[in-house]
Amino acid sequence: MSQRKVPITRLSKFFAEEDFDLDISMGQEWLHGDMNFTFVLYRVDRQRTKKDDVYGEVVSEGVQYRAPIELKGYVQIEAPTNAFMGNSKIGQVEPGNLKIGIYQSYLDEMGVDIEFGDYIGYYEKEDRVRYYSVADDGRITSDNRHTYGGYKPYYRSIVASPVSNDEFNGI
Amino acid sequence: MALPKKIKKTIDLIPKKTGLDRRIQLLDDIQKDGTYLPKGIGHADLDRGMLDFVKEDLKTFMDGNTVPTVDIIITTQNWSQFTETWNFQDLDKNVKPPFITTVRQPEVPYGTNPSLQYTIPNRKQFYYAKVPTWDGQRKGVDVYKIPQPIPVDITYNVKIFVNRMRGLNEFNKNVLQKFSSRQAYTIIKGHYIPIVLNNISDESVMDIDKRKYYIQNYEFTMLGFLMDEDEFEVSPGVSRALTMFEIPQLNKSVKVNPQPENPNEFPVDLLFVSGNTELSETFRYSADLHLNETFNVDSFSVYINNDYVGDNITKIQVNTNDLVKFVVVKKSIGESQIFTTAKLI
16 A cells, blocks of 8 residues: 555545544444444464465365454345255255445454455354355445445445355354 | 286185186076075166265265265155255255265166167067976976066266365266276176266356355266066976886785676665664665565655655666665564665666
């Protein structure tokens, strides 16, 4: 990222940095204080993980993780789909994807980045957690939807797909 | 350094049979635990044989564990697959990779097994074996006949579901080693059934925002045949009766005394002692009884097989095994007699 900073002056006649910060803080207060959707992020330690030399696949029980972090965001879970596995006749109900909207400022404040391939655990009940693998870490936030009225990007959309527990089953 | 090929690394404790002995061994395998007839094979037997072939001959290990197989042909009844997969499910009760499943294409066309082409038409039964029989007296054979088996080609898709490429490699190696000569054999109820590897294809789920896993499909064709035991026929063949004579070693000629010829006519006298007015006699021959005279008899009645025939009749026709009863009315107390002559018919 460039070290040189350029002030954002667009929309300045009726919207400014103070307004932006105020709205973001109000949104965070609602999301974190009122809604309080929490999930656990398991970041794969890409340096210490033992992987296959040829295929880069992790060997059995070989994944190493950094310390899990509890985060807050806006969580949506899609509806499950009922389908055969490939062309086999073995049917299954595939759980829906997990979609998370999370404030970028919150991630910056926590000093955390969510990356492709990290795992997310979401407690559906006290004793039931489902794990997901990040399939889209939402790092590109240049589109209009992720900006506040075209002023500045302020959140990321994370898409994670469910994993079977032979791939990841918590730490 | 590798050993030269001519050096045997292992020695068979039981020498392998060849030629006629091997053919006899094959026949013994077919007839094991059964009759002299071959065991019938149906669609279900072929399917079971394929499942066993996948489970045993294509057994694959990953991370020190056997990759489980779904040990049924998946059908329209959804519950049945659960019974075979419950021990490798995840928390959603979905089947958890890695596993191997066998899918049968429902249609079963006429087969291409070259040894079973159209040679005997119209389900005509042909000679299979002659089996000796002995019932204690007669020695014979039963002729066993069976119709020509019907060749069928059944296509199976064996699919492996894994999360790692090395699992695919292991299964692929097992299959290609087994089918290095394009076909492999499995034994189903004592019959050798060839299986041909047709094609290998990939059906992996690689959508970026879905759960990803590898699926590889191995298409096999089983060149099987159907044999319906209900069409087998066992019929008695030639019988030989064995009659034995015991002959004394010391032959002595015995002079036969001449006997008078049996007469065709002889007297039959009936004596009614004092106090008795009834006599019954079962005749062992057919004859006509002619009345000659009576003594101290006022009248008499005749019954044959308890059926009244008549009074004071002079000729009585008697058949073999007839029970003839005479009832007399005496003139005075004392003995009475009826004198007849039997003339054999």
